[in-house]
Amino acid sequence: MNIQKVVFMNKELDLRLAGLLYLPDNFDLNKDYSAIVVTGPMLSVKEQAQSVYAKTLTKQGYVTLTFDGAYFGESQGSPRQLEFPAVKESDIEAAVDFLTSLPYVDEKRIGGLGICGSGSYMSVAGVKEPRLKAITAVVPAIADIAKSAMASFFLPDEQVTAAKQAYENGTGELLHLNFMPRAFEEGAAYYFTARGSHPRWSNQVVAWSQLELLKYNVPQIMQEMTKPYLVITGENAWSREASSEIFAAVPNADKELRVIPEAGHFDLYDLAPYVTEAFEYITPFFEKNL
Template sequence: MRFNKKAITFSSNSINVAGFLNTPENTSKATPALVCVHPGSSCKDQTAGIYAEKFAELGYITIVFDASYQGESGGEPRYTEDPSARVEDVRSAVDYLTTLDVVDNERIGVLGVCAGGGYAANVAMTEKRIKAVGVVASANIGRLYREQNPIQTLEQIGEQRTAEANGADPLITQWIPNSQEEREQAGIDDIDIKEAIDYYKTSRGQSSNSPNKLKFTSMEKVLAFDAFHLADQLLTQPLQIVIGSVKGSFGSYSDGHELYEKAASADKDILVLDGVTHYDLYDQPEPVEKAVDKLETFYKQYL
């Protein structure tokens, strides 16, 4: 099915968020809609955008956007990763969808990739306008960073905040090594990091809206965030999880199983794709098609 792709903006906590609205052609009645949520360090032009377009081809109205403080969206300081803002962005995207006559407000779902999957699950706990939750290679970003000497990091953040309060320039660090050579020099040998570089730092997935920049002091917010906290009480919507069987340091395999076990959803399912890596599910045709097929069946049932 053909669709129209339109650049749009909406407000999230008074920040102008930039996104794309994908509307199937000849949509003239109330249509189901999906909010698509990108990974940490990513943007609307990458993997979440791929899923948004595939579901638009299947007849869904989809919205995908750059997180506040990132990409083409507004917000200062730049390159901030703030879980509370990320969750509010999703909620505000739902607000935007409800203003469209072609959207059926009772048939709005969410689809998140990697950390976007964690944010999608988290917002659904308190955003009951979301009727179905789909996550792909879902990762709990707070858990991931708490595995990397969090107390030392928090102490360094405190020192950096003091320095910046006294006139130092903001410290902008990076999410991943900028090249395989840089990774090797750092002594990192992990499939998720290797494939992250291949995805984000080459023509495969590179985007100017995803510059591999991260405001260091914003990590205090990430370290205190647990995407799955209270899922056993508040995550009640139908839930579909898709992960690959190949384990890497980002932990989407274990996080997917944790979310499945913890969610209070009466209707929930987990699909494990054998031999598939975290980044295969970002853009590789066969794994993505398998994920889309499973999610299409899911959304068709619950939206």
Template sequence: MTILKHVTYRNLGWDSAADLYLPPDFDEGKQYPAIVSTHPIGSCKEQTSGNIYARQLAQEGFVVLAFDASFQGASGGEPRFMEDPAIRVSDIRFAIDYLVSLPYVDAQRIGAIGVCGGGAYTISAASTDHRIRALTSITGVNFGRLMREGFSQFDQVGALEAMAAQRTAEAKGAARQVINYLPDSVEAGKQAGISDIDVLEATDYYKSARGRQPNGATSGLFSFNSAAMAWDAFAHAETLLTQPLLVVIGDKPGGFGAYRDGWEIYGRAASKAKQIFVAEGWSHYDLYDQPEPVALAMSQIVPFFKKHL
């Protein structure tokens, strides 16, 4: 059985909460390759980044750290529900700081994996933190691109003006505007006229017993989302992202854009060792937890990390 430890470590001005997954035959006297696992936007460490990918990688002999983003889950930081890409990327660096401080982690064999928004954050982190020796993006979504398109309804300037007005109001004492990225249920989404596969399947995952967790809030602080509007997860990938890269996507594209983002970063990355795996017949949210597509993904991920770490 995989060994699970709940840990905390210092971030900028608060503590990060994380789950440390250890191999079944763990021996503190040995050194292991280690992987940082980053959760999706609006998610938490107990969901797909932890209970699916971190757990299975630990079974394969890796030490894996699945953490809660700052301002989210059980991690500290105020105000709550901030989704600031720069801080999300910084979180990954602090997670690596924690891992390399452990005597049983080989600091020269650090990898990173992320799901959805976490996949793109992992790509951005690896571009500028070359302690990451190899990385995998699982159905990764470039949050900056998504903010400029679907989340702002393609009215970037109008969205920025609304965010500015709300932040000014909050600075003067108004209540924080916390938005829920998803409808309350699949049925409620359909009744509201939503037909996009990603929104409906996200709702099925996050709002039902299938994936629901207390800290999987699917919430964002509206006034602070402006930080993502000019951000690009793939910036400078053509020159700075040189580590081995594995991109995993499903071939059922949805509104969040993981399919197109996967092909984009595969083309742009400077990595000499890069590969893309398309799980045929499966969608973005199938790759979160469904046994067959996850098994397909793991059939690529495990040999990839064993080769490069």
């Protein structure tokens, strides 16, 4: 496959985003291709878990796009490491803008695949972005985040709010959360080893990101989902409850929930046989709907 570095605009934020565009082998400029936006876990950069899925989809003939979200990696935005759901959704919209600008992409056949936190962001984008025609969410992790394992990384809201006000007034330093401590063994086995580590990845997130995450009600939004929708989770995934809650909220009959036996949450980032088994459902889903 041909992998190209690209830059495109998040017009809402007026920020440049750095992406990787994957083109299939034997790419033919005269053909019209289906395309898939692939987004990764919270705080991730484009070369991590999302690249595993993007490469597999490209081998199947799709044009795929991964990118660093605004405030992360090689993309623009300050303060760095700001994780706001509304920003993530605008990034996905910007990615769709970019794909529709490519003459060889069929704008009627664009899908989305999101992993972990962006499994939830991509699900919401499926509701809000009409140009996305079919959505796959792999271990979507944000439903009621206050009930999830991620909430253990948060600080008291009063402390975070005070820090935000002090920073914005110029009287305080930027406060970060340690969002992936090494003590979180399953996550550390991915992010702090050769499996998933990357020089541009950091486990630090701007602390007041939690204020937006805590009021992000994904199941409520998913009640308006009308598109083909596939959720992949793991039998032993810590996020399974959230994934099931998001799936249950969707009234659309054209939906599938698939549970990969024995898989944990992070197993579905990159490990065999779990990712291979996930594609037993992902492949026919996109073949049917794109």
